[in-house]
Amino acid sequence: MAQSNVLCGVLLEEETLTIEELARACAVAPQWVVERVEAGVLGQVSIAAGEMRFASAHLVRARRLAFAERGFECNPEVAALVADLIEEVEQLRRELRAARSAAGRFGQ
Amino acid sequence: MEFKDYYQILGVEKKAEADDIKKAYRKLARKFHPDVSKEPDAAKRMSEVNEAYAVLSDPEKRVAYDTLGERRAAGQEFHPPPGWDAGFEFSDTDFGDIDGYSEFFSSLFGRAGRSAHAGRSRAEAKMRGGDHHAKIMIDLADAYHGATRSVSLRGAHLDESGRVVTQDRVLDVQIPKGVKEGQSIRLRGQGGAGFGGGPAGDLYLELHFAPDSRYRVDGRDVTQSVPVAPWEAALGAKIEVPTPSGRVEVNVPAGSKNGRRLRLKGRGIPGDPPGDLYLELELALPPADSDKARKLYETMAREMPFNPREQMGA
Numbered sequence: 001m002a003q004s005n006v007l008c009g010v011l012l013e014e015e016t017l018t019i020e021e022l023a024r025a026c027a028v029a030p031q032w033v034v035e036r037v038e039a040g041v042l043g044q045v046s047i048a049a050g051e052m053r054f055a056s057a058h059l060v061r062a063r064r065l066a067f068a069e070r071g072f073e074c075n076p077e078v079a080a081l082v083a084d085l086i087e088e089v090e091q092l093r094r095e096l097r098a099a100r101s102a103a104g105r106f107g108q
Numbered sequence: 109m110e111f112k113d114y115y116q117i118l119g120v121e122k123k124a125e126a127d128d129i130k131k132a133y134r135k136l137a138r139k140f141h142p143d144v145s146k147e148p149d150a151a152k153r154m155s156e157v158n159e160a161y162a163v164l165s166d167p168e169k170r171v172a173y174d175t176l177g178e179r180r181a182a183g184q185e186f187h188p189p190p191g192w193d194a195g196f197e198f199s200d201t202d203f204g205d206i207d208g209y210s211e212f213f214s215s216l217f218g219r220a221g222r223s224a225h226a227g228r229s230r231a232e233a234k235m236r237g238g239d240h241h242a243k244i245m246i247d248l249a250d251a252y253h254g255a256t257r258s259v260s261l262r263g264a265h266l267d268e269s270g271r272v273v274t275q276d277r278v279l280d281v282q283i284p285k286g287v288k289e290g291q292s293i294r295l296r297g298q299g300g301a302g303f304g305g306g307p308a309g310d311l312y313l314e315l316h317f318a319p320d321s322r323y324r325v326d327g328r329d330v331t332q333s334v335p336v337a338p339w340e341a342a343l344g345a346k347i348e349v350p351t352p353s354g355r356v357e358v359n360v361p362a363g364s365k366n367g368r369r370l371r372l373k374g375r376g377i378p379g380d381p382p383g384d385l386y387l388e389l390e391l392a393l394p395p396a397d398s399d400k401a402r403k404l405y406e407t408m409a410r411e412m413p414f415n416p417r418e419q420m421g422a
Contacts, residue, residue, distance in 0.1 A: 006256050008282045009293035009313065017294075025239045025312060056292040059312065063241070064143065071137045086143045094324075101321035102333065102390075 016046070016053035025059060026066045036065060041080035061087075112212045114160035114173065122174070126165070133161040142243075159213050237300030237309035245318045246283055248325065251377045252352045254285035259313065279311075286379040287315050289325050323352070328383025330376045331369070335392040336360055341368075351375060351385055358387060366391040 023030040036042045037052060042061060045052045054062070061083055068079035115122050118132045139145060140153040147153065163169045244259055259279045279298065287293075292312050299309025317325055324331040334349050344362030348355055353375050360370070368389045376383020396402045415422065 006280045006282050007295050007298065008284075009295040009311075011284055011287060012292045012294055012312075015294070024236075025241070025310070027238070056290060056314075059292055060290065060314065067137075067141070072134055089144065097319055098324045101319075104321065 012054075012056040012059065016048070016055050017059065019052055019054075022054045022059060022062055026062045028062075028066050032066070033062065036062065036076055039076050039080075041065060041076050041083075110212065111177070112156075112160075113177075114163050117156050117160040118164060120164075124164075126167075129161070129164050133157065133165070163213070234306035235303040236306045237302040239309040240299040240311045241314065242311065243314045243316060244281075245316055246287070248317050248320060248323050248330065248377075249352050250283045251287045251317070252285065255283045256280055257283055261311075281313065283315070286328075286377060288327060288377065288379075289315070289317050291315050325377070328377040328379050328381075329386065330383060331386040331388055333390050334358075334387045335390050336364070337394065338391060341365070341389060341391055349387060351387075353385070360389065364389055 017025065019030045019033050023033050026033075033042070033052075033054075037045050042054075042058055042065070045054065045058070047053065064083040064086060065076065065079045068074055068082045069076065072078075074082075115124070118129060118136065120128055120132045124132070136157045137154070140147060140150045140157060142151045142154060145154075163173050240261070242259065242261060244257060246255065246257060249255075250257070257280070259281055261277055261279065279295075281293065281295065284293075292314050295311040295313065297308045298311035302308050317323075322332055330352065332349075332351060334347075336345070336347065339345075340347060340360050341364040342362065344364075345360045347358055347360055349358055351372075356372065356375070358370060358372070361368075366389065370387040370389070372385040372387065374382045375385035394401060396405050
């Protein structure tokens with residue numbers, strides 16, 4: 001395939017999302033994002049030129065929060081607890097995989 | 109196009125109460141949510157469940173669907189009759205990203221269906237396409253060197269005349285050097301198509317490293333296991349190690365124990381600053397599978413006073 005057909009995206013981090021962009025990516029209203037930031041459930045948010053900016057981790061977390069709130073009609077704090085637990089499970093699964101592969105190398 | 113039985117997808121009776129539908133949805137959402145599910149086709153199932161719930165949880169759409177679905181069976185070939193939705197009034201609620209839903213859903217409840225009844229101003233309104241999300245797996249080496257990866261995506265969108273078009277597409281995407289686990293790439297204009305001349309949405313690709321038993325990744329830092337012979341660990345040695353950034357020569361200090369970590373500064377995932385590479389020594393025992401090997405082990409047992417269980421009080 002010709003080189004010109006290769007899509008070059010932008011890494012979130014090098015470029016960050018505005019409130020409106022994050023809201024659109026999560027199919028929520030911008031006010032929803034503002035409220036989650038104020039409630040402290042979206043994590044630390046950076047400010048550039050007086051505006052909040054969001055990166056990859058915010059996008060993943062915001063989508064999880066939105067899913068939990070929509071699907072289970074739970075309040076933002078419960079959704080945040082769900083997101084915390086999912087992140088914890090992911091971390092433990094990574095560690096479990098690493099431990100299992102180490103055990104496999106030792107022939108245990 | 110096949111008829112979809114949304115009741116069957118949610119596992120509820122056709123006469124189910126709204127509360128039962130909600131309960132069934134929540135149960136399935138817990139089971140198939142890709143973040144927690146261990147089912148291999150969790151993402152696909154979750155999408156079906158979301159679609160079914162979007163219809164059955166909305167009284168207006170449910171009535172319309174029920175009327176249309178009388179005497180239909182799941183999987184049966186189906187084409188909505190022209191003007192099927194005349195007489196039904198749909199609220200102008202946000203369906204979210206219809207492009208993630210099936211052709212069946214889009215043909216019944218998509219924007220084209222609504223705009224047909226909404227008068228000129230709505231039909232001519234420009235609407236931006238929905239943002240899409242997909243996860244892709246890459247190798248750790250891709251983060252070190254950059255790569256081009258093909259991504260297969262399937263979706264449905266509305267063309268300029270409002271018809272539903274399902275589309276399989278393969279995108280060749282540049283994976284930039286220095287990406288981290290879980291980071292997203294934004295591809296502008298590669299999401300759902302816009303409507304009425306509106307711009308297309310964006311596509312967000314969430315990057316994950318394919319599991320590799322040789323490496324553990326934490327941010328830009330990488331830990332790699334390196335097997336060493338007992339004499340290399342005990343006496344010290346210069347060993348050659350293939351790493352994601354190429355072969356390196358490393359000095360193993362004399363007296364190294366199993367699990368010792370050697371830090372190679374700046375040889376983790378590239379970036380500003382780059383991560384570090386940690387080589388974790390793993391003692392590999394040579395097998396006693398020959399007379400000579402057995403004799404060497406016997407000599408060591410005899411000549412070297414060593415109790416590996418000393419700390420256990422043995």
